[in-house]
């Protein structure tokens with residue numbers, strides 16, 4: 001197993017090989033227009049060990065809405081896989097945003113969420 | 121004289137029982153050029169961390185206030201790097217976003233409570249950060265009132281928050297915009313400006329140290345006025 | 348009055364506000380407390396609470412982000428409650444998922460309890476509820492309290508976190524109806540629309556606003572095309588993303604026509620004739 005796949009499986013607790021590439025996750029994803037890689041393609045690339053996946057926009061625009069996960073016929077929770085991909089970066093101490101630059105006066109709920117998903 | 125073993129940055133020393141960490145370090149031959157100020161628990165300059173033998177706890181305290189114990193491993197943490205936001209108190213407004221706008225990192229607090237455990241002043245540090253996050257400036261000011269800015273909380277925080285700067289801004293905002301104005305203070309400032317004390321001041325400036333000391337010792341201590 | 352099963356025999360429940368209910372969403376809290384009082388249910392704010400951390404951490408090994416939620420549950424328990432209610436959908440989701448973990452994951456709880464050595468151990472015994480689950484059982488009482496029946500067409504917007512993951516869903520996760528029933532009970536007419544459980548873009552608003560602008564356009568336009576004259580929600584972040592940025596949506600999409608956005612407790616207050 002390549003390191004990327006084993007890392008993603010370890011962080012997410014999901015079995016990526018269960019996916020049969022039906023595309024239902026991507027069909028229902030509300031953020032898909034903003035993504036450069038479809039959620040089902042993310043799975044494929046991780047299985048192939050293609051590390052470029054951690055540098056795509058997709059995991060960062062994922063809004064953790066759980067839609068893909070509840071709809072997947074194979075019970076693959078992509079929500080968790082997206083989190084794993086974010087964490088691979090964040091845990092190398094590479095933040096996705098600079099908190100000082102974030103727009104002021106956001107509601108607390110938005111700011112706290114952003115710190116949780118975009119800073120390590 | 122009973123002696124105890126302590127370890128300063130890993131090196132063993134024997135020092136008399138009953139000394140403060142600060143005195144013990146001096147006894148051991150260290151000289152404070154920085155990291156010491158009031159020697160009375162007020163200035164916050166002498167932050168120290170230590171462990172005791174057979175305990176996983178990392179203690180944080182003031183060197184001038186803590187007595188050495190046998191088997192203490194310690195180091196001074198005289199300074200915590202932290203950015204202070206730049207603001208003009210006259211121009212900023214106080215609302216439920218002021219603190220979080222200047223210090224957005226408080227949104228990273230995970231409520232681990234490490235800061236509270238580290239605080240030598242026994243403040244509810246986590247609680248004042250949480251109050252700050254939800255924009256409760258008055259509560260943050262009240263809970264942090266006794267903060268001496270030693271920096272120990274900030275050194276321990278996994279969210280990389282500089283608590284004491286947040287708290288200081290909260291207290292400044294509280295003092296300027298929220299707390300009721302102290303009437304006696306306003307009155308006194310006016311009197312000073314009107315020159316009511318100029319004559320006495322001039323007189324005192326000519327006095328000898330001895331005379332001044334006498335005057336000081338004989339001063340009236342005013343009872344606190346109700347605000 | 349009939350006992351409300353979900354509340355047991357008590358008519359008082361511990362209430363966890365969350366940061367945004369004290370800031371941007373004050374009107375949500377104020378109206379909620381008032382309308383529940385009208386219904387005979389007291390939401391009692393717990394004395395001490397901490398930011399729940401919003402979005403639940405999904406990494407198998409991140410227990411740090413669950414500490415705050417556990418502490419809140421401990422506070423409620425300490426104050427003698429076995430049930431805790433929270434208005435914000437995200438707080439609800441985080442507290443609920445964390446409590447499930449507390450009930451099911453012994454290993455994780457061993458670590459958390461050992462780490463929080465200053466706290467009593469927690470075992471998952473405080474049930475986390477959303478007010479809509481309580482209202483679900485009180486529709487007749489709601490009807491009885493209506494003084495000024497609503498006269499608009501409202502689209503109930505659920506978003507994600509009241510419904511997903513399935514384990515924490517307050518209703519049918521693909522086709523919820525509790526808010527629609529509430530709207531009807533208040534005299535309004537409920538409009539069904541396909542995007543009622545689609546995400547508003549959430550925290551993307553902090554650094555990728557275009558995503559939220561697009562989501563806003565899609566959701567509001569979809570509701571409007573189905574006849575809605577206003578949107579009803581239960582999440583302060585949905586509320587912000589749907590309401591506060593409508594001007595920017597209009598700039599990006601000139602054909603966009605906005606809609607007013609309310610918390611479900613606000614329309615209850617209107618119908619009950621409760622002053623803000």
Ligand code: SF4
Pocket residue numbers: 018019020021022023024025026039040043071072073074075076078
């Ligand atoms: S819905 Fe499930 S099985 Fe289908 S492509 Fe997505 S992850 Fe794979």
Ligand code: SF4
Pocket residue numbers: 025028029030031032039061062063064065066067068069078079082546
């Ligand atoms: S959780 Fe992320 S990837 Fe899945 S549907 Fe929602 S936005 Fe898309």
Ligand code: SF4
Pocket residue numbers: 238239240241242243245266267268269270271272273274283284
């Ligand atoms: S709050 Fe922090 S800086 Fe202030 S006294 Fe306590 S530990 Fe020191």
Ligand code: SF4
Pocket residue numbers: 228229230231232233234235236245246249276277278279280281
């Ligand atoms: S140490 Fe930092 S993260 Fe932990 S409770 Fe204190 S402020 Fe929050």
Ligand code: FES
Pocket residue numbers: 155156157158159160161162163164165166182183184185
């Ligand atoms: S030297 Fe001032 S507090 Fe210790």
